[in-house]
């Protein structure tokens with residue numbers, strides 16, 4: 662991507678991709694009952710189409726960003742000057758390549774390292790639904806109405822997001838990206854939608870050795886390795902963790918480090934184990950900073966004799 666025009670085209674494609682993504686998510690969480698497996702036929706049709714249009718635009722944006730606009734337009738337009746291409750674009754006459762060609766382009770060049778063969782098969786499936794829906798009709802089987810809801814959310818999080826988050830957004834977590842793109846209100850609905858929670862649980866478990874309960878959204882989607890909740894974006898960096906005496910979880914008891922320093926609190930505050938849900942009163946020694954649960958370690962004082970390095 663070199664010219665200002667290409668930057669503009671990239672932005673438009675990317676933003677349009679988000680428009681369809683948002684449209685699909687909004688309709689899904691507002692009209693579907695996340696507690697049951699069944700989804701209405703028409704809702705399934707519309708959601709599949711929105712997600713597929715979103716990925717098609719995201720792939721186009723990706724190609725423009727990495728290689729310039731000529732790789733998404735038809736052969737006979739490619740030898741034209743930049744100015745003529747821009748001119749055609751402005752007149753809405755610029756013809757683009759089929760999605761099939763663009764999909765194979767990013768596959769061959771491995772633009773997204775972690776998209777697997779199976780992921781591309783899934784993209785093929787959704788491409789078929791979308792093409793049939795748009796050009797004729799796609800009749801989902803009765804069984805699809807019970808199976809496809811979770812597949813669709815999987816498609817969204819594991820495949821569509823990988824493309825949208827590639828390159829410049831790669832440090833962003835899926836739910837951070839979603840909260841930013843969808844806005845607070847829709848994001849709040851989404852994080853209560855069961856199929857989304859299930860997909861985020863899986864993703865957290867794949868990316869983190871230890872996954873705990875989140876103190877904010879109550880889902881088991883808090884990644885200890887990343888100090889971050891995959892579902893609601895809770896970041897635990899202002900809190901402190903100690904080991905749990907009940908379940909022996911390593912760094913699984915969370916407590917508010919700022920709160921404990923307040924003199925009225927006698928250096929004590931409530932702590933909660935995100936692994937086993939047991940709580941207790943945590944005492945943090947103001948001298949050495951070592952903390953312990955005084956309900957389970959009542960007799961262990963913090964003094965010079967008992968190990969406090971500062972007394």
Ligand SMILES: [Zn+2]
Nearest residue numbers: 875878890893
């Ligand atoms: Zn959470």
Ligand SMILES: [Zn+2]
Nearest residue numbers: 905908934937
């Ligand atoms: Zn525990």
Ligand SMILES: [Zn+2]
Nearest residue numbers: 946949963969
């Ligand atoms: Zn001490």
